[in-house]
Amino acid sequence: MAESSADVTGWNQITHDWSADKQTFEVPWGKAMMWIFLLSDTFIFSCFLTSYMTVRMSTVEAWPIPSEVFALTIAGAHIPLLLIAIMTFILISSSGTMAMAVNYGYRGDIKKVVWLMLATAAFGASFVGMQVFEWSKLIEEGVRPWGNPMGAAQFGSCFFMITGFHGLHVSAGVIYLLIVAKRVNSGFYMERYGNLEMVEIAGLYWHFVDLVWVFIFAFFYLW
């Protein structure tokens, strides 16, 4: 009703947005909804990580030492956390390609958007692939959800549960990215909405999944 929110800044803009009619934020519905969903999902991962810390404290047996459990022996050299470092690097790179896709989305460069999204999905898929490798390596070494030879049973329980839940998020994200990329490519979004905001919404999800990984990495592998 009054001036558009572009004319006001800072705290005034916040008051302006929240006291406006029609809509509180000048974003599409899907984007608002994605933010709210991610907030809820944050609580899910926080509960997982807090629970992990709690059982790590409550268990009576010694916690296995992550830098030893997650080490690879390559050409005789014992390199701690090698695989996980690569995985983390890949996932963070995928955030970079995603951000570029969003950027080209705003410039309307459909071709580049599609390629960058496919690259992002490929990074994501290789992350999941390496996770499968990591899982099978640990399973081979006798780590199970209910126990393991290195120490506290909760180590395996938390590991499979939390990385599994995150891995499902990444896998779902890969599928999601592919669907969005296909629709960008076919012109579906341009025809329907006249813009590529859907790419940004998918990007929000993808960055979130990466961010969660940073916390899992810090709390599970580095602690």
Add this chain to the structure above:
Amino acid sequence: MAYVAIADRGQALHDPKTWIGKYVWSQDHKIIAIQYGGTAMVVGLVALVLSGLMRLQLGFPDTFSLIDPTAYYQFITMHGMIMVIYLLTALFLGGFGNYLIPLMLGARDMVFPFMNMLSYWVYLGSVIVLLASFFVPAGPTGAGWTLYPPQTILPGTPGHDWGIVLMLLSLALFIVAFTMGGLNYITTALQARTRGMTLMRMPLSVWGIVMATVLGLLAFPALLVSAIMMLFDKLLFTSFFMPALVSAGENLSYSGGSPVLFQHLFWFFGHPEVYIVALPAFGMVSDVLAVHARKNIFGYRMMVWAIVAIGALSFIVWAHHMYVSGMNPYFGFFFATTTLIIAIPTAIKVYNWVLTLWRGNIQLTVPMLFAIGFVFTFINGGLTGLFLGNVTIDLPLSDTYFVVAHFHMVMGVSPILVVFAAIYHWYPKMTGRMYDETLGQVHFWLTFLGTYAIYYPMHYLGFLGVPRRYFAMGNTEFMPDSAHLLNSGISIAALFVGVVQVIFIYNIIVSIWKGKPSGHNPWKAASLEWQTPDTPPHHGNWGPDLPEVHRWAYDYAVPGAKDDFVAQNVPYDGTPGTKVEA
């Protein structure tokens, strides 16, 4: 790039062509609301029957061979879980949330109708999985609705094999369904209001429902995570919640888990859950009171901020359910303090309801009776809450019938009274017809007085020390004969109240065809949902043009106005009294 709000866009609605598209796989928020509400009430009836069976056993022990201790624990668990989650949460948010949010805000529908539809079908799936547990070997879980480990998954607890797995799966499904619906409710309220509808002009019903949805989206994650971990403990023999223990002489393979962790997760969900059913009730009762007292709600802004404050505080009180679990006294002190602080915004609301009634032009219609009944009952339940919030008082009273009486008053009977108030109040809008007034009045008095006959005496039983979740009391010294007699009396009252609900069901079903046509706005209410061009509203709600809002929802008995209410979409035309408020 500015984003075009819905109210400024052209209309793009695809009307379904087939009967099935219109009423079964419907994406219309009003139909989904009725599907949600109907399903919730049907499972609610199951829970009501279960409570009747429990009362039969408690009032007349050794009489019914059908009810053995195993069955009793299964009834208790299913009763509690269904009432809290599958009835009240689903009915308030999926039912009333769906119906009222778009209509009250001047939207054509929820922002994502397809997801909204999915939400209902997944909810129905969760209900089916839940009820399926009655038919699996050993029946549903009997762990109590709190599902505390380690007993939940140990042999000795009824349904520790199939029952608990189905319960946890059903809860997970429910959470998925709720999330899909909840994202819709919040996004719609934030982003899809009509012209002139600012947040501070939204009716309190919407505030209550939306805040409850926010609580749900932040609290259900804790339940989901604990359900997943418990499924792991049950199926994969992990030890998240399971310490090393000996069961029936056998060393189990569990070791090192933390049962108290489950309690923290459960109540981090469980306490906000109380407000998930209370806040929508608060909101809707405010609107019913204002309409039928022909007065603006007293202290609208305070009411809004109280809802927000209660919602925020509800996340830092959870451990008041765990005073007896063993806790650092400083924590007990902290949680007792926060618990008592919540009483402040809550009391503000109660005072404002009373002040809304004060010198109002009170119409004792059926919805109004239920709304006033709510205020009474909520004060009762709230006062005993103040007792239980204090560690030293809670210790002896915890797990007695005093607690049963408290939580039934505050989160059982109170919200149910609002459910009735709301159904009677919005019935004309949903069906275009009036319910039968006399039957409604009879239903109110019998239900209201009946529930007092059930729950008042329970406070006394609690003081005596009668523990909750007991199949039978047997002969104990602390229970005089008169207390046993009282128990039988409570049971008779409970069965009576249960049967009385037949009047309600009869009334709302038969009135769909037999009721007097109600017209668009029988209560002369000011909020938008009563200003639709059709009653019941058609798909898209508003015909060709969205309404435009010029004032708040509470312009009743405005001095100088020509009617005793001014609808929200009436512009200011210069006559005194139609001045734009707020």
